[in-house]
Amino acid sequence: MEKMSLKELAVPMIKAIDSFNFLLKSHHRRTAVISYYIGKELHLKDDELTDLVLAAALHDIGALSVQEKKCLIEEDVLRPSPHCLMGCKMLSSFDAFGNIARIIKHHHVKYEESRQVEEGEILFQSHIVHLADRCDILVNPDLFILNQKKKVVEKIREKSGTLFHPRVFRAFEQVAKKDIFWIEINYLTMDQLFRRIDFSIDYELSVEKLVDFARTISRIIDFRSRFTASHSYTVAHLAYLISGYFGFSEERRTKMMIAGYLHDIGKLGVDPALIEKEGGLTDEEFNLVKLHTYFTSQILSELSSSVWFHEIVLWAERHHEKSDGSGYPFALDDSSLDEGVKILAFSDIISALMEERPYRKGMPSEEAFDLIGNMLADRLSPEMFVEIDNHRDEIEDMVKQCYAHSFEEYYSGRS
Ligand SMILES: [Fe+2]
Ligand SMILES: [Fe+2]
Ligand SMILES: [Fe+2]
Structure with missing residues (x-):
């Protein structure tokens, strides 16, 4: 590397x-x-x-x-x-x-x-x-x-x-x-x-340190609200787990994990009141939230000159794109979306649906997988979803572990 x-x-x-x-x-x-x-x-x-x-x-x-x-x-x-x-x-x-x-x-x-x-x-x-x-x-x-x-x-x-x-x-x-x-x-x-400044703590980062650093940044993003306290952490772990089902090498699985930690960094530029808002968002408010993918792209673009980071940046900035061109912000079509982006997108949706929101409880995994199967899988990759769905129990366990870990950290930091 x-x-x-x-x-x-x-x-x-x-x-x-x-x-x-x-x-x-x-x-x-x-x-x-x-x-x-x-x-x-x-x-x-x-x-x-x-x-x-x-x-x-x-x-x-x-x-x-x-x-x-x-x-x-x-x-x-x-x-x-x-x-x-x-x-x-x-x-x-x-x-x-x-x-x-x-x-x-x-x-x-x-x-x-x-x-x-x-x-x-x-x-x-x-x-x-x-x-x-x-x-x-x-x-x-x-x-x-x-x-x-x-x-x-x-x-x-x-x-x-x-x-x-x-x-x-x-x-x-x-x-x-x-x-x-x-x-x-x-x-x-x-x-x-x-x-x-001399930046006296500067040193070459090992892959483990990169992961540590990305996790640290993800806490800054997630802990802005208790509703997202586990989000990036869960996405990172799901992306790592799911990419294993598709034969990704250990190195690329680690990159998937880093992309998971950083994919929503652009949310720092979004009013946290929108994340906490009860009763769901209006169309106008949702348009503001959509900006976060553009900000993610802007923030991470400084890293994309690194060959090692290049894929991570692409996956992260494209995590709301869809195969039929209906995603945002670039409205890309299937030819620009590789397996990595789709894994990240599935991980993001699974994590988001199973989390609690100010206006609804977290969904049980059955309901979440049914909803993804009926409403979203076609717009990403129905074939990949079949494979992911085969591992439903393992994925559900992973989400639960991530929750337990994140909330313990979230509440212990606040006392
Ligand atoms: Fe201050
Ligand atoms: Fe997002
Ligand atoms: Fe997300």
Whole structure:
């Protein structure tokens, strides 16, 4: 396999999590820029700076529901810990992100309270992300940033020593004297920022690490709502299982699994309120949800120059296409859809039907398979469906296992 480094894989994902973020547009990028400036001023070592910038660029990923995200925008976060714990939980399964997960876990700890916590428990970068986060919230996006310098610094000064670490505040005060700091909060792109850091945790990824990373990303997508908490995880495991029935090699089965984990990454760009909506979607709302396949395609296109990833990207971006050309977004016909896409599409439908929705219970497998057989199999591949249907019991077991595993993780991260 040709090599892909962690940086090549992580940067497009982190950029996507920020720029496609429906509710907190650019907040991660801006907090990362502020953190970078403070970290530089404090002469953090390369590895500490890498962890700081990545943690800042991901710090609110644990804020899942609309409600949680709204309360983050308010100035004083009253009950911050669930989103900190969840963010930590989501990332800690990927070992290179261990420190990043810890920084996120404590990014709302007040300086005066941090001294009661055991020494070494809180990484210093948590204090930087804390101040950077509040700095961004204090900037009014409707007013030109350079006209707000004084007011923002004064507001933060009031809480130095209580909310904020005094050393972090002093570094912030220094960088805040320079216009370039404020200008770059608005204009520095995530790409430009990542080019400035050494990315000290970069290394060539093994296939196992690729799978681990894709699983970590899938949690960010799935855990936005309890109704989808197992979705990509289940699709990944079904795609791996079902591709075995069609003689796929172990390597291609693993690629199917990664495609399953990433196929709905574009949902990050869709309003989570639509996923939680009771009573089903209107046609207009469904059209908005359909956009997610286009976003998936955009996000993953940065990986498609890698020969190893090429197939994964094609499968993921085509998972709602149909053989008769009635799918979206490309309206491809059968000649463009290989077995891999169809396996992913079947896995997606099985998982979706058996999941609970705000407006209905999860379907028993009998009902789900009958419905697919009657309404959908013809538009994908009736022959393939016969083979899949032969393994109904095994598939049902797999769905149940995936549910049990995902919900345990979902609820344990929230307590
Ligand atoms: Fe934040
Ligand atoms: Fe989808
Ligand atoms: Fe899906």
